[in-house]
Amino acid sequence: MSRFAPDLAAADIAPVILAAPAWARIDITVRDPRLRARAAETLARTILEELDRDSPGRDANQLSLAL
Incomplete structure (x- = not known):
């Protein structure tokens, strides 16, 4: 899980499951x-x-980059 969401812990997911x-x-x-x-x-x-x-x-003040 840390590969996809490094700041996410089990304590963050437990309340969601409940x-x-x-x-x-x-x-x-x-x-x-x-x-x-x-x-x-x-x-x-x-x-x-x-x-x-x-x-x-998404921040409305941030300009998007054209790719």
Whole structure:
């Protein structure tokens, strides 16, 4: 994980997992592979959305470079 987000720690992700829907946190442990996969996808989506929300937005005062 440090390769992609060097300033991200497990302590940053844990609250996001706890904020995920309860059914996803419970279903990640069931035997049915379809439910487990759906729960894992929901947990991953929740983490990505929260991390994306915390990322700095685009500054309107910064000029974009033409490539």
